[in-house]
Amino acid sequence: MDKLLIEGGIRLVGEIAISGAKNAALPILCAALLSSEPVTFTNVPQLKDIATLLALLAQMGVKVQREGNTVTLDASTLTEPVAPYEMVKTMRASILVLGPLAARCGEARVSLPGGCAIGARPVDQHIKGLQAMGADVVVEHGYVHVRTPRLKGTRLVTDMVTVTGTENLMMAASLADGETVIENAAREPEIVDLAHCLTAMGAKITGAGTDILRIEGVPRLHGACHHIMPDRIETGTYLCAAAVTGGEVRLTGAQASSLDAVIDKLIEAGCTVQSDADTLRLTAPPKLAAVSLRTAPYPAFPTDMQAQFMALNCVASGTARVRETIFENRFMHAVELQRLGADIHIDGNTAVVQGVERLQGATVMATDLRASASLVVAGLVAEGETTIERIYHLDRGYERLEEKLAALGARVRRGK
Ligand code: UD1
Numbered sequence: 001m002d003k004l005l006i007e008g009g010i011r012l013v014g015e016i017a018i019s020g021a022k023n024a025a026l027p028i029l030c031a032a033l034l035s036s037e038p039v040t041f042t043n044v045p046q047l048k049d050i051a052t053l054l055a056l057l058a059q060m061g062v063k064v065q066r067e068g069n070t071v072t073l074d075a076s077t078l079t080e081p082v083a084p085y086e087m088v089k090t091m092r093a094s095i096l097v098l099g100p101l102a103a104r105c106g107e108a109r110v111s112l113p114g115g116c117a118i119g120a121r122p123v124d125q126h127i128k129g130l131q132a133m134g135a136d137v138v139v140e141h142g143y144v145h146v147r148t149p150r151l152k153g154t155r156l157v158t159d160m161v162t163v164t165g166t167e168n169l170m171m172a173a174s175l176a177d178g179e180t181v182i183e184n185a186a187r188e189p190e191i192v193d194l195a196h197c198l199t200a201m202g203a204k205i206t207g208a209g210t211d212i213l214r215i216e217g218v219p220r221l222h223g224a225c226h227h228i229m230p231d232r233i234e235t236g237t238y239l240c241a242a243a244v245t246g247g248e249v250r251l252t253g254a255q256a257s258s259l260d261a262v263i264d265k266l267i268e269a270g271c272t273v274q275s276d277a278d279t280l281r282l283t284a285p286p287k288l289a290a291v292s293l294r295t296a297p298y299p300a301f302p303t304d305m306q307a308q309f310m311a312l313n314c315v316a317s318g319t320a321r322v323r324e325t326i327f328e329n330r331f332m333h334a335v336e337l338q339r340l341g342a343d344i345h346i347d348g349n350t351a352v353v354q355g356v357e358r359l360q361g362a363t364v365m366a367t368d369l370r371a372s373a374s375l376v377v378a379g380l381v382a383e384g385e386t387t388i389e390r391i392y393h394l395d396r397g398y399e400r401l402e403e404k405l406a407a408l409g410a411r412v413r414r415g416k
Contacts, residue, residue: 004388006379007411008361012247014408018235018254019045019399020228024190026093027167028197029053032073033100034175035201037223040072044228045399052091056083085111095123099168102135102146103175110144125158125165132156133176153178153217161186161297167194174203176217185213188298189258193229200224232258233304237373240308243271243284244315244381249408251280261301265291290318290355295326307333307374313353314342315381322351333371336364340382361386366393380410
């Protein structure tokens with residue numbers, strides 16, 4: 001199994017390009033299921049999760065063409081509206097095929113994702129929404145089985161803000177009969193990007209980026225071409241990596257407006273951050289100040305950046321309180337960071353991080369995607385060599401990670 005070896009203590013300096021957003025690409029590729037015409041996507045990141053989704057779509061009968069970062073999907077040949085357990089267990093986002101399949105085929109069989117390292121993560125809101133739109137949903141033998149005549153537009157109020165839940169229901173509603181209103185909708189930038197893609201395909205959607213979405217169903221959607229937005233979590237991760245090393249970086253193809261809460265915290269930590277149309281520049285001070293934070297749905301601080309900021313706080317001056325409100329079990333990186341010498345105490349959903357003078361390289365284990373990213377951030381500043389095991393998690397979400405870090409001067413290599 002691959003490992004990542006990092007020689008810490010080098011100041012990151014230079015320029016790299018940000019990739020397309022994984023969490024935008026996953027739902028947007030699923031949107032191609034809604035049309036019988038080919039849809040082309042550009043800026044699709046080359047990641048394990050994207051490969052898993054494309055394999056799933058191909059297994060359903062979708063024609064998949066991929067050339068570098070451009071993907072064309074033709075779902076005119078869709079024959080098998082099924083997402084088997086073997087696929088869904090490796091990537092929870094496979095649940096995003098449920099809404100499009102129900103709307104386009106009137107039938108879907110999708111495995112329940114089950115729990116994952118960061119918590120239980122049920123999909124009850126996805127199911128409840130489809131039922132409210134008239135679908136007959138049976139959960140048996142670990143599968144969600146949906147049968148429905150044409151879905152009917154209705155008013156939906158989700159019990160909590162759910163990103164993929166909102167995306168699934170928005171896609172289903174775009175082919176429903178009549179108007180669907182989704183209240184308490186997620187406002188993440190990836191929802192807005194999905195709405196842009198669906199609109200280019202002929203959907204009628206207003207309110208994307210607010211907590212009330214209105215979707216006027218249409219009988220069919222047509223082919224289109226859509227450019228995937230930049231990855232705000234990848235951007236935030238490189239900003240943190242530069243910040244902990246006292247570095248100076250320029251990130252191109254980034255979208256600063258999707259990162260307000262993260263940039264605010266970096267400024268609070270003592271960094272200078274400047275942005276223009278699609279470039280972000282960060283200059284870090286020699287010593288960072290500890291920053292407390294609380295995760296919450298967008299536009300508040302993203303849970304997907306919590307682990308990287310915990311790593312940053314490990315070497316900052318002062319004490320930070322990091323509160324996680326989205327997932328119940330998202331502090332597994334804390335014990336690994338402790339192996340590097342961090343001073344962290346967990347109290348329920350709050351981690352109290354007391355900055356230390358230095359971290360020391362050690363062997364640590366990646367437990368999920370963003371936990372792994374936090375270990376990379378910590379490894380870059382730790383003295384000596386840090387070995388991160390199980391880096392397949394990183395390959396799920398960071399395109400050309402070693403190459404990009406090396407371009408900033410980091411000493412990283414992949415080993416067996
Ligand atoms: C998405 C992101 C993930 C991010 C998360 C929160 C993708 C592919 N993944 O995950 O990177 O960490 O948003 O920003 O975009 N919940 C329920 N029932 C449901 C749905 C959700 O109880 O039916 C709960 C979850 O367990 C969690 C909370 O709601 O506690 C938010 O989860 P949700 O926004 O749905 O996360 P994902 O969409 O899975």
